[in-house]
Amino acid sequence: xxxxxxDLERAxxxxxxxxxxxxxxxLICAGTGCVAGGSMEVYRRIKELVEAEGLNTLVDxxxxxxxxxxxxxxxxCHGFCEMGPIVRIExxxxxxxxxxxxxxxxxxxxxxxxxxxxxxLLYRHPVTGERYIEEExxxxxxxxxxxxxxxxxxxxxxxxxxxxxxxxxxxxxxVLTEMTPEGVCQIINKANLRGRGGGGFxxxxxxxxxxxxxxxxxxxxxxxxxxxxxxxxxxxxMEGDPHRVLEGMLIAGYASGAKExxxxxxxxxxxxxxRLQKAVKQAREHGLLGENIxxxxxxxxxxxxxxxxAFVCGEGSALTASIEGNxxxxxxxxPRTVQAGxxxxxTLLNNVETFANVPDIIINGAEWFLGMGTPNSPGTKAFALxxxxxxxxxxxxxxxxxxxxxxYDIGGGIPGGKEFKAVQIGGPSGGCLTKKHMxxxxxxxxxxxxxxxxxxxxxxxxxxDACMVxxxxxxxxxxxxxxxxxxxxxxxxxxxxxxxxxxxxxGNGTMEDIELLEELAITVKTGSLCGLGKTAANPVLTTxxxxxxxxxxxxxxxxxxxGVCRALKGYSIDPEKCKGCSKCSKVCPVNAIxxxxxxxxxxxxxxxxxxxxxxxxxxxxxxxxx
Amino acid sequence: MLAGxxxxxxxxxxxxxxxxxxxQKSALITILQEVQxxxxxxxxxxxxxxATVMGISPSKVFGVATFYENFSLEPKGKYVIKVCxxxxxxxRKSRDILKALRKKLELKEGQNTTKDLLFTLETVSCLxxxxxxxxxVINDKVYGKMTPDAVEKVIDDIIxxxxxxxxxR
Numbered sequence: 177x178x179x180x181x182x183d184l185e186r187a188x189x190x191x192x193x194x195x196x197x198x199x200x201x202x203l204i205c206a207g208t209g210c211v212a213g214g215s216m217e218v219y220r221r222i223k224e225l226v227e228a229e230g231l232n233t234l235v236d237x238x239x240x241x242x243x244x245x246x247x248x249x250x251x252x253c254h255g256f257c258e259m260g261p262i263v264r265i266e267x268x269x270x271x272x273x274x275x276x277x278x279x280x281x282x283x284x285x286x287x288x289x290x291x292x293x294x295x296x297l298l299y300r301h302p303v304t305g306e307r308y309i310e311e312e313x314x315x316x317x318x319x320x321x322x323x324x325x326x327x328x329x330x331x332x333x334x335x336x337x338x339x340x341x342x343x344x345x346x347x348x349x350x351v352l353t354e355m356t357p358e359g360v361c362q363i364i365n366k367a368n369l370r371g372r373g374g375g376g377f378x379x380x381x382x383x384x385x386x387x388x389x390x391x392x393x394x395x396x397x398x399x400x401x402x403x404x405x406x407x408x409x410x411x412x413x414m415e416g417d418p419h420r421v422l423e424g425m426l427i428a429g430y431a432s433g434a435k436e437x438x439x440x441x442x443x444x445x446x447x448x449x450x451r452l453q454k455a456v457k458q459a460r461e462h463g464l465l466g467e468n469i470x471x472x473x474x475x476x477x478x479x480x481x482x483x484x485x486a487f488v489c490g491e492g493s494a495l496t497a498s499i500e501g502n503x504x505x506x507x508x509x510x511p512r513t514v515q516a517g518x519x520x521x522x523t524l525l526n527n528v529e530t531f532a533n534v535p536d537i538i539i540n541g542a543e544w545f546l547g548m549g550t551p552n553s554p555g556t557k558a559f560a561l562x563x564x565x566x567x568x569x570x571x572x573x574x575x576x577x578x579x580x581x582x583x584y585d586i587g588g589g590i591p592g593g594k595e596f597k598a599v600q601i602g603g604p605s606g607g608c609l610t611k612k613h614m615x616x617x618x619x620x621x622x623x624x625x626x627x628x629x630x631x632x633x634x635x636x637x638x639x640x641d642a643c644m645v646x647x648x649x650x651x652x653x654x655x656x657x658x659x660x661x662x663x664x665x666x667x668x669x670x671x672x673x674x675x676x677x678x679x680x681x682x683g684n685g686t687m688e689d690i691e692l693l694e695e696l697a698i699t700v701k702t703g704s705l706c707g708l709g710k711t712a713a714n715p716v717l718t719t720x721x722x723x724x725x726x727x728x729x730x731x732x733x734x735x736x737x738x739g740v741c742r743a744l745k746g747y748s749i750d751p752e753k754c755k756g757c758s759k760c761s762k763v764c765p766v767n768a769i770x771x772x773x774x775x776x777x778x779x780x781x782x783x784x785x786x787x788x789x790x791x792x793x794x795x796x797x798x799x800x801x802x
Numbered sequence: 803m804l805a806g807x808x809x810x811x812x813x814x815x816x817x818x819x820x821x822x823x824x825x826q827k828s829a830l831i832t833i834l835q836e837v838q839x840x841x842x843x844x845x846x847x848x849x850x851x852x853a854t855v856m857g858i859s860p861s862k863v864f865g866v867a868t869f870y871e872n873f874s875l876e877p878k879g880k881y882v883i884k885v886c887x888x889x890x891x892x893x894r895k896s897r898d899i900l901k902a903l904r905k906k907l908e909l910k911e912g913q914n915t916t917k918d919l920l921f922t923l924e925t926v927s928c929l930x931x932x933x934x935x936x937x938x939v940i941n942d943k944v945y946g947k948m949t950p951d952a953v954e955k956v957i958d959d960i961i962x963x964x965x966x967x968x969x970x971r
Contacts, residue, residue, distance in 0.1 A: 209933045212944035257933025405888030405928035443835070443872050444929050446942055484831055485871030487927070501830035503869040562890035562932035569933050600889060634932075636889040650892055654927055660869075 178462045180471045181349040184340065191341030199245040200288060201266040202226075204275075205329060207253030207415055208408075208447055214277065215261035216250075221280035222263075223248045229284065246288060252416020254329035255570035256316055259299060264329065269310040272297040302566055302588060319585050321548065321556050322572045324532045328416030333451050336458040339419040345464055347538035348426050352472040357387055360431035364534065367542035368554050373399055373490075373527030374602060374631040375707075376553070376620035382524060385514040386432035389522035394434035396425050397518060397525040399495060400441040400448065403487040404603030405654065407634030409558035410528035412570050414441065414448035417532070418455035422465070422478060424531030427538060429476040432524045437478040440495050443485055452480050487604075487658035491706045492517070492525050494660065505662045506706035527632070529558055549575030553619035557630065563599075563637040566591050576617040579609060583637060594639040598722070602631020604651045604658075605711030607718030608644065627718045629711070643740035644723040645730055649677040651715040659708065666709030669700035673716060682743040685731040694720060739801055745786050746801075751776035753798035760790035760799060813851055815840055820855055827858060830866055834873060843874045879915050879922035881960055886937040888928030896936040900925065902950035903938075906957050920964065921957075 178184050195201075204210075204219040226246055254262045259273035263283065270293060272283070279297060286292050298307045299314055308314045322328075331338040339345070351360050365380025386394060398421060402410040414421060425437045441449050456478050459465040467475045481499050488494045489504040496518040498504035517523025533555060537545050546554045553575040559582070562568045566588030573582065579599060583589065590596050598608045601618075607628035609616070616622055623629055638647065656670040676693045679685045697713035697720075704710045720727060729735045736744040749760070749769075754776040761769040761777060768784040771777030779790070779799075791799045819836045823829040833852065838844055844867050853860040867873045885891075885900050900923075903909075907921050915922040931937045934946025938953065945956060 208931050208944060209946065212931060212934055212937070212946040257931075260933070402930065403928070405892075406890045406932050407928070408930035408932055411930045442930075444926065482832070482835060483870075484835060484873060485926075486869065498831065499828065501826075501828040501866070503865055560932055562935060563893045568890070568935070603889070634889070636893060636932075638893060642893065650889070658927075 178464060178470070181353055184345055184349050184470065187337065188340050188343070188346070191337045195341070198247050200247070200268075202246065202248045202283075202288070203251040203264040203266065203329065203332075204248070205252070205254050205260060205262040205264075206250035206333075207257070207260075207328075207412060208445075209253065209257035210260035210262055211447070213260045213274075215275075217277040218261050218263065218275050218280060219248065219250055221277045222283060225280055225284040226288070229289075249332045250334070251330060252328040252333045253325075253412040253570060254311075255325065255412065255572075256567065257569045258567050259569075262329070263297075264311070266330075269312065271299060271309065271311045271314075273299045315588065316567050316569070316571075316586055319573065319577070319581055320571050321574050323536055323548075323556050324413060324420070324529055324558060325416070325570070325572045327420065328412060331417070333416050333418055334454050336419060336455070336462060336464075339417070343539065344419055344535075345423055347535035348423050348430075348464070349470055350538055351427050351430055352470055352474055357431045357433060358384075360427060360538070361387055363537060363542050364431070367537045367545040368552075369530065369533055369537060369545065370553060370620060371527060372529035372533065372557065372633070374605065374629060374633075376630065379526060379530055382514060382526070383428060383431050385512075386434070386522050386524040389515060391522050393436075393519075393521045394432055395518045395521055395523045396429045396432065396434045396437040397496065397499070397523055398425055398437065398439040398531055399490065399492070399525060399527045400439055400445070401483050401490045401495060402442060402445075402528070402632055403490050403658075404605070404632045404634050406560060406562050406600070406636040407603055407632045408560045409570060409633050411442075411445050411448050413528050413532050413558070414445065415451050418448075418451045419459065420532045420535060421452070421528055422455055422459055424526075424534035425478060426465070426469070426476055427534050428524050428526065428531065430474055432522075434524060435475055435477070437476065438481055438499055438518070439478060440481045440483060440489070440499060442483045449480060449482055456480065486660070487654075488660045488706070488708050491708060494706070495525070496523060503660075505660045506708075508705060529633075550617060550619045552621055557618070557633055559633045559635050561587050561635050561637070563635075564590055564594065564639040564642075565637040573618075575619045578615050578617060580614040582618070582635065583614075587637065590637070590639050592639075594641065596637070597640050597642055598638050598644065598647075600636040600638065600647065600651075600715070601634070602629045602714075603634045604655050605629060605707065605714060606631040606634075607714040608647070608722060609718075610722045612722075627714065627721065629714070641738055641740070643681075643736050643738035644719045644726050645677065645736075646681055646738075646740050648716045648719045649674070649681055652677055652712070655708065655712040659712075663703075663705035663709065665700050665703035666705065666712065669696050669704075670709070670712050672696055673700070673713070677716070680727065680730050681736075681741045683730070683734045683741070685727075687731060690720070690727055690731060742786065746781050747779050747784060747786065747788075747790060747799050748781075749777050749779055750798045750800055753796045755796055755798075757795065759793050759795065763789045763793045765789065813848070816848055816851060817855075820852065825856055827856065830856065830858065830863065831870070834863075834867055838873060842878045842880070843876055846875065877915070877919060879919050880964075881920060881940050882922045882924065884924050884926045884929065884939045886927075886929045886931070886935070886939070887925045888932065888935075890932035891928075891936040894935040898950055899936050899938060899948050899953055902953050903957070906954050920961075 261275050263272040263275045361384040369379045370376040486504045489498045491506045492513045494504040494506040513523050549555050556572050558572045652674045656674045659666045661667045676689050697716045701713045756774040768780045853863040938945050
């Protein structure tokens with residue numbers, strides 16, 4: 177039981193003392209990505225071997241006290257998912273990638289016993305071929321600034337003492353014993369922490385509004401319904417450092433006068449739910465949640481709600497409706513959530529990453545936070561970097577970094593020597609950015625000007641092979657399915673927009689369609705009730721703006737420049753190259769190819785089923801797609 | 803024994819679930835989730851039963867059950883395969899994975915569950931494991947960096963492991 181601030185500090189000191197006694201610490205990534213790659217098997221093998229060798233271990237840190245030499249422990253996500261499963265060896269900082277269970281023996285024999293590095297498990301730069309031993313020097317990590325993610329991959333997320341030992345819950349102790357609720361709101365306001373869920377609304381103003389509301393009952397709600405396709409920052413925080421989220425919520429509870437908190441997590445994140453449940457249980461057991469926390473008279477408790485699969489529940493009022501056990505549908509505002517949210521009571525609702533930023537701001541002060549990022553968007557932002565990029569994974573960078581730095585320095589560029597075409601930022605609510613935006617600083621305001629938004633922080637990179645009309649269709653398909661149906665502009669508008677886009681990709685689009693599409697997009701944007709509809713048109717509007725020529729090619733020439741849209745694919749034979757060998761006509765399953773031997777053959781496009789058999793058969797590369 | 807028979811059901815397990823979650827309306831979604839875990843779908847008579855016990859109108863219970871994507875009113879297979887079609891997986895050709903699975907499981911147009919109720923095939927929008935795209939999940943186990951050949955092998959392995967306990971296929 178941690179009864180007061182002194183107890184907390186003693187627990188942290190005891191843990192640090194414990195660490196000094198340890199020689200080596202082996203951390204195996206237990207994030208969703210690495211687990212899928214078999215990291216738990218690696219963990220079991222290393223643990224078994226270390227135990228069998230009698231290398232005194234302290235596995236699963238439930239028991240503190242004995243002095244031990246080597247510890248084996250699971251950790252949260254390192255972010256470098258492309259290279260998983262990842263094993264780190266502390267304090268040397270050795271970083272092994274793509275570790276398989278059969279590598280466990282070598283790790284124990286060579287690294288743990290002899291202290292030598294295993295060359296084949298080190299990260300190798302795909303272009304330069306250079307090997308890196310420590311994470312800090314890798315290009316992927318070099319430009320990053322990991323604040324919110326600093327514990328992810330370095331501590332065992334299922335052990336509260338690991339968090340406490342790394343200054344965890346110290347910010348809570350500080351606000352409860354030294355600050356007034358008003359003072360806390362002021363610091364958050366001064367630091368200008370803006371909502372990391374995508375909206376960018378100043379958290380300090382929100383907190384203060386809830387604080388000023390006159391109500392016996394208030395709530396703090398954490399939005400962990402990260403539904404954007406291509407985004408997984410919140411998941412990694414919840415899985416890798418769950419106590420940081422709890423601490424942020426506790427501080428928000430104290431600042432706003434709430435006694436109850438809810439975390440709403442997507443059902444698709446079972447591991448995050450499990451880790452949060454464990455964290456809540458441990459925090460209760462040790463007196464950091466519940467009645468009279470740290471003997472200061474402050475009481476706060478947290479419940480976890482699992483979503484049931486509705487993208488719209490990421491919207492505040494739909495999320496609270498879902499917690500209440502209703503269909504997750506947004507409502508008209510005002511009143512805003514801060515006045516009447518969950519069960520009609522004043523509610524402070526922030527995203528996971530926003531809460532995770534709070535403890536460090538309290539400990540280090542607003543000035544420290546303002547020292548990172550840009551004046552209007554201070555601090556860092558976590559992004560999920562995916563798609564056609566060499567290094568996929570989770571990154572955290574100062575706001576205001578350019579796209580170029582993210583894609584080429586951190587992301588390692590486009591695989592296969594292909595050309596960069598676009599990046600989709602902020603999921604279905606965001607937009608596409610192009611080559612000309614390469615040097616645009618990524619922050620809330622400059623992205624809004626470009627017609628996109630930071631959104632939750634998904635960055636999906638696309639190379640020259642992507643068809644932007646198809647990308648727009650893909651997102652429209654998503655939003656149309658996820659539209660809750662409450663308001664007409666979104667329910668009907670997205671449906672019609674999808675129909676038009678489907679017509680265009682199937683080669684039946686007209687010029688009027690493009691005009692109507694743009695008109696509809698603007699109507700849906702202006703007329704919809706909530707953020708889902710208001711932003712649904714962004715992918716369409718940005719692709720129309722930056723890739724209008726692709727739309728025209730689909731409509732006018734009935735061609736897909738990227739060769740993606742099947743309906744527009746067609747084959748023809750280049751008479752210059754064709755030697756008239758007849759091989760193609762023999763493999764054609766529908767007899768669409770005719771001609772005379774030693775003369776150029778032709779393909780009947782009406783008959784052709786676009787199977788591509790002729791392409792691979794032709795010895796002269798005479799069959800062309802397009 | 804499949805929980806899909808519409809004969810006399812015992813509501814014992816449902817009662818336990820309702821009791822454990824308290825009889826408040828706000829617990830409805832959690833209760834439906836747990837009932838679905840038990841039966842692999844939400845049988846109609848259980849929905850009406852829940853409504854009666856909780857004192858909510860059946861239309862509201864059906865409204866909630868049909869609003870959320872994770873609830874199914876149709877029986878599902880023992881293995882639910884979710885193929886991710888989020889942006890990152892889409893860009894890395896998740897459609898081919900889906901095609902390979904439909905072919906392997908011999909699913910006809912509009913059919914998502916195999917006749918023997920062993921497999922159900924679904925697409926989901928982003929499972930959040932984009933670093934491993936394309937991804938599929940079978941009953942919470944994540945399979946990353948899938949290829950059409952790899953999914954076939956996964957299915958074969960499952961069928962083989964099932965064959966040991968029952969040889970219905």
